[in-house]
Amino acid sequence: MSYKVKLNEWLESEFVSEEFKTELRSIEDEKELEDRFYTELEFGTAGLRGVLGAGTNRMNIHTVGKAAEGLARHLVKNVENPSCAIAYDSRIKSDEFAMVSAQILAAHGVKVYLYEALAPVPLLSFAVRHYKTSAGIVITASHNPQAYNGFKVYGSYGGQVTDEEADKILKEMHAIVKFEDVSSISEKEAIEKNLLVYIGEEVMKTYMESIKTLTVKKDMVKEHAKDLKIIYTPIHGSGNIPVRRVLKELGYTVHVVKEQELPDGTFPTAPYPNPENPQVFELALKLAEEVQPDIIFGTDPDCDRVGVIVKDKDGTDQVLSGNQIGMLITYYLLKAMKEENKVPDNGVVIKTIVSTESVRAITKDFGVELLDVLTGFKYIGEKIEEYKETKEKTFLFGFEESFGYLAGTFVRDKDAVVASMILCEIATYYKTKGMTLYDALVEIYEKYGFYLEGIESFTRTGKDGQEQIRKCVDYFRSSTIEEVGGVKTVSKEDYKLREKVNLLTGEKTAITLPSSNVIKYTLEDGSWFVVRPSGTEPKMKAYVAVKGHSLEDAKEKMETFKKRVVAIVEKGFEA
Numbered sequence: 001m002s003y004k005v006k007l008n009e010w011l012e013s014e015f016v017s018e019e020f021k022t023e024l025r026s027i028e029d030e031k032e033l034e035d036r037f038y039t040e041l042e043f044g045t046a047g048l049r050g051v052l053g054a055g056t057n058r059m060n061i062h063t064v065g066k067a068a069e070g071l072a073r074h075l076v077k078n079v080e081n082p083s084c085a086i087a088y089d090s091r092i093k094s095d096e097f098a099m100v101s102a103q104i105l106a107a108h109g110v111k112v113y114l115y116e117a118l119a120p121v122p123l124l125s126f127a128v129r130h131y132k133t134s135a136g137i138v139i140t141a142s143h144n145p146q147a148y149n150g151f152k153v154y155g156s157y158g159g160q161v162t163d164e165e166a167d168k169i170l171k172e173m174h175a176i177v178k179f180e181d182v183s184s185i186s187e188k189e190a191i192e193k194n195l196l197v198y199i200g201e202e203v204m205k206t207y208m209e210s211i212k213t214l215t216v217k218k219d220m221v222k223e224h225a226k227d228l229k230i231i232y233t234p235i236h237g238s239g240n241i242p243v244r245r246v247l248k249e250l251g252y253t254v255h256v257v258k259e260q261e262l263p264d265g266t267f268p269t270a271p272y273p274n275p276e277n278p279q280v281f282e283l284a285l286k287l288a289e290e291v292q293p294d295i296i297f298g299t300d301p302d303c304d305r306v307g308v309i310v311k312d313k314d315g316t317d318q319v320l321s322g323n324q325i326g327m328l329i330t331y332y333l334l335k336a337m338k339e340e341n342k343v344p345d346n347g348v349v350i351k352t353i354v355s356t357e358s359v360r361a362i363t364k365d366f367g368v369e370l371l372d373v374l375t376g377f378k379y380i381g382e383k384i385e386e387y388k389e390t391k392e393k394t395f396l397f398g399f400e401e402s403f404g405y406l407a408g409t410f411v412r413d414k415d416a417v418v419a420s421m422i423l424c425e426i427a428t429y430y431k432t433k434g435m436t437l438y439d440a441l442v443e444i445y446e447k448y449g450f451y452l453e454g455i456e457s458f459t460r461t462g463k464d465g466q467e468q469i470r471k472c473v474d475y476f477r478s479s480t481i482e483e484v485g486g487v488k489t490v491s492k493e494d495y496k497l498r499e500k501v502n503l504l505t506g507e508k509t510a511i512t513l514p515s516s517n518v519i520k521y522t523l524e525d526g527s528w529f530v531v532r533p534s535g536t537e538p539k540m541k542a543y544v545a546v547k548g549h550s551l552e553d554a555k556e557k558m559e560t561f562k563k564r565v566v567a568i569v570e571k572g573f574e575a
């Protein structure tokens with residue numbers, strides 16, 4: 001269907017507000033109109049995500065309504081006495097979309113547990129498990145720029161729905177063609193019918209008690225937490241209350257970045273509220289001049305990501321990469337557990353295929369298995385659930401290079417409250433040894449090898465952009481890259497075809513992960529690169545990784561390797 005037909009449907013419908021119609025009529029750029037209507041928001045890496053505004057390819061009450069209606073129909077068909085927990089963050093319209101969703105679910109007889117104030121992703125996951133609901137929703141666009149919002153969907157085990165369930169919900173959504181196909185009741189009616197209940201302090205309290213049990217060196221924390229100097233920024237998001245509360249209950253004192261303390265969906269001090277982005281720490285660094293902290297960290301709007309800054313040997317502030325944080329936590333958890341005789345025989349750490357290989361050496365050293373899954377924390381959540389059923393393995397820690405971490409099994413998505421708590425324990429531990437977090441990182445590098453990773457993103461927006469990204473990944477699929485800067489490639493993994501080819505022998509082996517549009521090349525010297533389209537932003541991502549003889553050597557290697565891979569990607573875009 002041409003986008004113009006859809007556009008006219010919106011302009012003529014009595015269900016679409018005058019405000020939306022005026023917004024649409026004021027758009028003169030045909031490309032912009034096409035982008036708003038050529039498709040519908042689809043499930044990506046983490047549910048629906050899009051720019052706020054009128055259109056089928058935008059986040060608004062109609063697209064959110066359709067998603068909630070689809071979910072409601074799916075639940076009613078498949079579960080007896082369906083229920084759903086809902087949380088939302090500080091983004092523009094998050095609270096409104098949460099209420100719209102609650103009213104639609106309630107109209108279908110789905111009992112809704114809605115957070116009475118903004119709450120992070122981990123608290124939603126926890127609430128799903130606490131109330132044993134059939135599903136969960138978080139209204140958030142996580143770390144995306146301020147113009148975005150999104151709709152993350154959770155399954156009954158508390159993790160984001162994986163491909164199979166997402167497809168079923170999508171099918172229901174596709175069957176909703178008219179605005180009037182979406183049913184809704186008022187908040188008042190939903191409350192009166194006991195179909196809408198607000199979540200308050202009880203869940204938060206239980207969550208706090210649960211996650212505190214994850215502290216490994218309890219006595220050490222009890223004795224030394226008070227000595228750690230912490231600067232924390234919630235970047236105007238939902239982390240402020242839970243992160244500070246758990247740290248306070250454990251005896252830490254936190255200096256919060258005042259200008260970024262309160263929720264604000266316009267993110268006035270950090271328009272791209274992603275702790276991957278060093279700009280979000282500018283105010284924290286200013287505060288650091290006065291506080292002289294041992295650790296600075298920040299959480300994203302829905303508090304599932306955490307970013308960290310530490311001082312290096314020369315006193316220069318270093319923004320740690322997501323991989324470095326993953327290495328620090330993996331190493332500390334295993335080391336501390338070993339010291340406390342708590343490493344289980346069947347322990348497992350889980351990471352994604354684009355995350356650092358350094359943890360392979362770390363886990364091996366501690367006799368713990370390492371498992372790789374596709375990008376998306378939902379795949380880690382799914383494994384935790386599987387092991388809970390089979391008891392085959394004990395989940396110890398899961399992480400992604402994209403700044404997501406989880407320990408414990410109370411929550412089934414990445415949890416920046418837990419990660420912040422563990423990072424403070426790590427910083428305290430090393431402080432008692434007269435070491436900084438940076439010293440700890442150097443210790444890991446020296447022990448396990450100088451692995452360094454990088455990422456380069458190629459933004460391509462709109463319908464044409466999607467097509468360009470698709471073609472570029474196809475370029476890496478259809479042609480064989482034989483060498484990079486004179487270093488031979490030794491294997492090519494095509495996760496869409498689920499096949500690994502040994503480029504030296506031609507031998508093919510199967511990849512057992514679900515099919516995904518990802519290509520990975522590994523080189524003779526152990527370096528590797530991956531290309532894949534982002535499932536949350538209009539970008540293609542190229543991940544690069546090298547191993548050096550020293551940190552300096554690795555940095556030099558990284559610089560040239562990255563340039564070379566970028567040049568190949570650019571060739572791919574031109575092909």
Ligand SMILES: O=P(O)(O)OC[C@H]1O[C@H](O)[C@H](O)[C@@H](O)[C@@H]1O
Pocket residue numbers: 045046142375376377378400402404533534535536537541
């Ligand atoms: O690379 P993308 O598809 O954009 O995904 C990047 C990240 O986005 C979200 O934060 C998901 O929860 C993560 O699991 C994922 O790694």
